[in-house]
Amino acid sequence: MEGESLHHRTTGLPKATTRIPPPQFSSSVHHLQEMNSSQSNIRSQFAPSSIPAMNGVKRGLPVPAEKPETKRKLLSESAGEFSTKSTASQPTSRNIRGTALKDAAKSNYSNGALSSRHTSNSSYSSTSSHAYSVGPGNRPPSRSHISHNRARSTTRTGRPATSMGTREEGQRNNVSDIDEKLGQMDTEFQKVKEFMAMTEKDSAIAREELEMLKKRAGNLDDQRTNLQAERAQLMDRLSDAERQVRNLNIDIQDQQRRHDKYCEELIADHARKIRAKEEDYEREMDKVVKLQQEFEGKCGVEAESRLENLSYENKELRSTLERQKRDHEHDIRMLHDDLERQSRRIRDMEENLKKADDDQRALQAQIEENLKTIDRLRRRAEDAEERLSKDQGHLGGQIKSLSQLLDSSSTRIQSLEQESKAAQSDFQRKIHEIEAAAQQKVDEETKMLRDRLIKEEERRHKLFEQVQELKGNIRVMCRIKPPADRENDALIKFNPRVSELDEDKIDGVSIPTEREDFREPGKMIPGKPKDFNFERVFDDHCTNKDVFDEISQLVQSVMDGKKVCIFCYGQTGSGKTFTMSRKGDGIIPRTQDMIFSEVDRLQALGWEYTVEGGYLEVYQDKLYDLLASRNSKPEPLSVDPIGEELNIKGHSFTLLQEKKDLDEMVQMADSNRHTAATAMNDRSSRSHSILVLKIRGVKKNEEGEVIKTRKGTLNLIDLAGSESPDKARGDQIYKEGVEINSSLSYLRTVLSNLGQGKTEGVDFRSYTLTQLLRPSLGKGCRTLMFVMVSPLKENENETIRSLEFARDAQKVKMGGNGGATRTRK
Numbered sequence: 009m010e011g012e013s014l015h016h017r018t019t020g021l022p023k024a025t026t027r028i029p030p031p032q033f034s035s036s037v038h039h040l041q042e043m044n045s046s047q048s049n050i051r052s053q054f055a056p057s058s059i060p061a062m063n064g065v066k067r068g069l070p071v072p073a074e075k076p077e078t079k080r081k082l083l084s085e086s087a088g089e090f091s092t093k094s095t096a097s098q099p100t101s102r103n104i105r106g107t108a109l110k111d112a113a114k115s116n117y118s119n120g121a122l123s124s125r126h127t128s129n130s131s132y133s134s135t136s137s138h139a140y141s142v143g144p145g146n147r148p149p150s151r152s153h154i155s156h157n158r159a160r161s162t163t164r165t166g167r168p169a170t171s172m173g174t175r176e177e178g179q180r181n182n183v184s185d186i187d188e189k190l191g192q193m194d195t196e197f198q199k200v201k202e203f204m205a206m207t208e209k210d211s212a213i214a215r216e217e218l219e220m221l222k223k224r225a226g227n228l229d230d231q232r233t234n235l236q237a238e239r240a241q242l243m244d245r246l247s248d249a250e251r252q253v254r255n256l257n258i259d260i261q262d263q264q265r266r267h268d269k270y271c272e273e274l275i276a277d278h279a280r281k282i283r284a285k286e287e288d289y290e291r292e293m294d295k296v297v298k299l300q301q302e303f304e305g306k307c308g309v310e311a312e313s314r315l316e317n318l319s320y321e322n323k324e325l326r327s328t329l330e331r332q333k334r335d336h337e338h339d340i341r342m343l344h345d346d347l348e349r350q351s352r353r354i355r356d357m358e359e360n361l362k363k364a365d366d367d368q369r370a371l372q373a374q375i376e377e378n379l380k381t382i383d384r385l386r387r388r389a390e391d392a393e394e395r396l397s398k399d400q401g402h403l404g405g406q407i408k409s410l411s412q413l414l415d416s417s418s419t420r421i422q423s424l425e426q427e428s429k430a431a432q433s434d435f436q437r438k439i440h441e442i443e444a445a446a447q448q449k450v451d452e453e454t455k456m457l458r459d460r461l462i463k464e465e466e467r468r469h470k471l472f473e474q475v476q477e478l479k480g481n482i483r484v485m486c487r488i489k490p491p492a493d494r495e496n497d498a499l500i501k502f503n504p505r506v507s508e509l510d511e512d513k514i515d516g517v518s519i520p521t522e523r524e525d526f527r528e529p530g531k532m533i534p535g536k537p538k539d540f541n542f543e544r545v546f547d548d549h550c551t552n553k554d555v556f557d558e559i560s561q562l563v564q565s566v567m568d569g570k571k572v573c574i575f576c577y578g579q580t581g582s583g584k585t586f587t588m589s590r591k592g593d594g595i596i597p598r599t600q601d602m603i604f605s606e607v608d609r610l611q612a613l614g615w616e617y618t619v620e621g622g623y624l625e626v627y628q629d630k631l632y633d634l635l636a637s638r639n640s641k642p643e644p645l646s647v648d649p650i651g652e653e654l655n656i657k658g659h660s661f662t663l664l665q666e667k668k669d670l671d672e673m674v675q676m677a678d679s680n681r682h683t684a685a686t687a688m689n690d691r692s693s694r695s696h697s698i699l700v701l702k703i704r705g706v707k708k709n710e711e712g713e714v715i716k717t718r719k720g721t722l723n724l725i726d727l728a729g730s731e732s733p734d735k736a737r738g739d740q741i742y743k744e745g746v747e748i749n750s751s752l753s754y755l756r757t758v759l760s761n762l763g764q765g766k767t768e769g770v771d772f773r774s775y776t777l778t779q780l781l782r783p784s785l786g787k788g789c790r791t792l793m794f795v796m797v798s799p800l801k802e803n804e805n806e807t808i809r810s811l812e813f814a815r816d817a818q819k820v821k822m823g824g825n826g827g828a829t830r831t832r833k
């Protein structure tokens with residue numbers, strides 16, 4: 009069951025289980041079931057069992073107007089795109105949130121519409137009491153009060169068994185049924201609250217997702233703007249490059265034209281010059297031919313001289329011509345050089361042109377590349393734009409669906425809140441009604457139980473009185489101290505006798521004796537064993553708890569207004585203090601616990617108790633207050649010899665409001681006693697210590713008038729060691745021993761007189777101890793004497809003396825009011 013509820017918590021869904029509401033709360037439970045059924049429907053829209061596994065965020069988004077198959081396809085496609093984009097930038101948490109959203113959305117999809125949430129009949133009993141809101145703090149105080157009383161009553165021990173227990177049990181069962189139902193309602197309301205918290209969480213996730221998608225849309229917008237800016241930059245660069253190419257082409261063409269023109273001009277000039285030279289040469293040659301012809305015509309000296317002249321001229325002309333030819337060749341060479349230079353320049357220019365062509369081609373290629381890039385970028389931009397618009401479409405769709413989902417979630421939350429509020433107030437009302445009814449019932453039952461309890465208490469009181477009277481007013485029990493060394497100590501043979509009434513208990517011992525055989529003096533033969541029968545004998549295996557269990561009824565009777573004395577009598581070291589005062593364990597500490605828990609228990613039955621206490625010591629027949637300061641020498645006190653109550657002149661009892669006060673009082677007395685013991689050589693063994701508790705109970709009616717009172721007194725007395733005075737131990741100790749013995753022997757006389765029914769005329773005044781105990785030893789008072797004995801053979805005489813003392817004290821008159829006398833042997 010624990011595991012199941014855990015599972016529900018992790019999936020955010022209640023698991024339907026069946027629970028049958030208890031009949032007396034059928035109307036409220038029916039209401040719970042109605043509400044839980046509707047909640048169950050709401051939750052079933054989110055049921056993971058109806059959601060196929062999905063990977064992307066978008067897959068889960070509802071597409072309202074399309075068929076499921078188409079929707080699923082579109083969603084899965086878009087989920088693919090979106091998840092590719094989103095996985096890089098979105099962390100895993102987005103997917104987690106997306107899944108929650110997806111689940112929610114898918115749940116919507118699988119259920120059709122939100123309006124269908126009230127149509128499911130799925131059982132919802134496991135959460136059928138979600139709306140209960142009353143916590144433990146709102147429980148009616150009387151229930152805890154009652155349970156407190158019950159708890160307290162169970163701690164009591166040894167009370168007589170009655171038929172009341174069975175009927176009380178039935179009533180308790182009813183009360184606990186109501187408690188259980190209220191508890192169930194609490195649990196169920198807690199579950200409704202959990203469910204609401206879960207729905208709010210879902211809606212918060214949806215809102216978060218919406219925010220994220222909006223952010224994503226903003227990012228895509230930014231990306232688009234960046235791409236557009238990049239594209240514009242690239243277009244600018246492209247047009248710059250085109251412009252440069254155009255200018256470069258124009259430059260190249262200009263240069264080409266200029267170069268061609270220059271070459272043409274150079275060649276034409278050169279040709280013109282060559283033609284002019286050739287014409288000059290032809291003209292000179294014509295002159296030579298004419299002169300040759302003239303010479304040949306004239307043929308004389310003159311002709312010869314003329315010829316010589318002409319030869320000379322001809323030489324001159326030749327050398328001129330040669331020179332001219334050289335010049336001309338030089339010019340031609342120069343022209344050639346020039347031509348070469350020009351050719352080189354042209355080549356350079358051609359190279360430049362080629363380079364420019366290459367550059368142009370590279371530029372062209374770059375332009376083409378750029379164009380391609382631009383194209384690509386354009387396409388990318390277009391793609392991005394397209395995607396963006398698609399995304400915008402999707403996002404729009406998503407945002408729309410999310411908004412719708414958010415709206416519907418908000419509406420649902422609102423309606424759930426309203427429903428919850430209504431249910432809560434309804435449940436509050438119902439719980440108030442149930443509480444009021446339960447309270448009334450509890451009150452009635454409490455009153456009835458209380459009345460019955462009071463009657464039972466009175467019956468118990470009477471029966472208890474009868475039992476106590478049957479047991480006798482002076483009761484004696486014996487306790488045998490365990491030996492310190494069981495193996496090696498020489499021990500008294502006690503020969504225990506098992507009680508006829510209870511086989512687990514011992515109520516007598518038989519100590520074997522020896523006597524001298526009168527026929528053969530000096531020879532010891534078995535004598536008549538000394539038999540001692542008491543109400544109970546605690547052997548050396550018994551504990552302080554066993555002791556208190558046996559006597560707790562006497563403490564109880566103090567609460568009933570009885571006067572009770574419990575003595576511990578015995579020789580020094582026999583275990584009186586161990587039995588009476590051992591810390592946390594002895595009769596005194598256990599009595600403290602019991603009294604204050606009884607005060608609480610009886611308060612529930614209308615009793616108000618006050619407890620007063622005093623701790624006194626009788627040393628050398630003088631009374632001292634053990635609570636008085638030990639800074640100065642304590643002054644002896646004197647007991648008021650008359651009156652039914654114990655009054656000590658100049659001494660007042662301390663009001664003990666709680667157990668702690670009694671603890672402190674006992675501690676203080678112990679410490680003072682210890683101080684005195686150290687100062688006065690173990691005085692504690694030679695003084696009687698008495699814890700007096702005065703317990704007053706008052707019962708009032710509804711008008712506040714006192715209708716009953718109880719006045720009980722409990723004396724818990726640790727008597728001084730009872731051994732015979734021993735002169736060998738010194739005068740002081742001998743004197744103390746005599747004094748102790750006298751007072752104890754007088755106590756025995758008093759007890760013996762009381763035991764014989766002599767309630768009148770018993771003189772208590774002779775000793776302080778009996779004076780002190782007088783108010784608690786009269787008619788109707790109860791006295792219990794513990795006789796503590798040593799198990800050691802060496803103490804046998806003291807042990808037998810103590811047992812004989814106790815046997816004498818035990819001779820009681822039954823009933824204490826003049827009834828039949830019973831003497832125990």
Ligand SMILES: Nc1ncnc2c1ncn2[C@@H]1O[C@H](COP(=O)(O)OP(=O)(O)OP(=O)(O)O)[C@@H](O)[C@H]1O
Nearest residue numbers: 489490579580581582583584585586692693728729
């Ligand atoms: N039932 C017991 N079980 C174990 N030890 C015990 C028991 N009774 C007494 N003792 C031990 O014996 C010793 C003496 O006991 P205790 O002081 O009670 O004797 P007493 O009778 O009070 O002596 P006194 O008269 O000197 O006060 C203590 O050490 C105590 O612890």
